[in-house]
Amino acid sequence: MSLDVPAWLRDRDGDLRPTPDGISWAVMVDGQPQYLLAPVPAGGQFGCRVMQTINSRRLDCPSTWPTWREAVLGGLDVLRQTLGW
Numbered sequence: 001m002s003l004d005v006p007a008w009l010r011d012r013d014g015d016l017r018p019t020p021d022g023i024s025w026a027v028m029v030d031g032q033p034q035y036l037l038a039p040v041p042a043g044g045q046f047g048c049r050v051m052q053t054i055n056s057r058r059l060d061c062p063s064t065w066p067t068w069r070e071a072v073l074g075g076l077d078v079l080r081q082t083l084g085w
Contacts, residue, residue, distance in 0.1 A: 003069065006076055008085050016076075025072055026053075027079065035059075037075040039068035048075030 003025065005016045015028040024038035038049045045064040048071040051057065061078045065071040 003072060006080070008080055009076070012085065027076075035079055037072050037079070039071040039075075046071035048072055048078070050075045050079055 002018075003016055005014065009016065009027065009029075013030055017026045017028055017033075018024075019026050019036070024036055026033040027035035027037065033053045036049075036051045036053055038051075039046045040049050041047075042064045045066055046068050047064050048061045050059040050061050052059070059078055059082050061075050063074055065074050
């Protein structure tokens with residue numbers, strides 16, 4: 001599984017790395033994991049759980065997508081909008 005780092009994240013010294021579980025992705029900023037994105041089954045499709053790593057606060061990600069890849073990309077877009085980037 002590989003995903004390209006979006007330009008908005010890369011422009012802020014960010015990175016996107018797969019986690020050891022092989023399912024979720026860590027959003028890194030300045031070399032530190034800030035958010036965790038995990039695709040989850042949702043009614044025959046996939047949703048995305050977006051969680052801030054420092055306090056386990058979840059961001060609302062109400063949409064569903066047909067593939068895990070689209071779900072993670074959708075979760076990244078929710079994160080971008082929430083951060084105002």
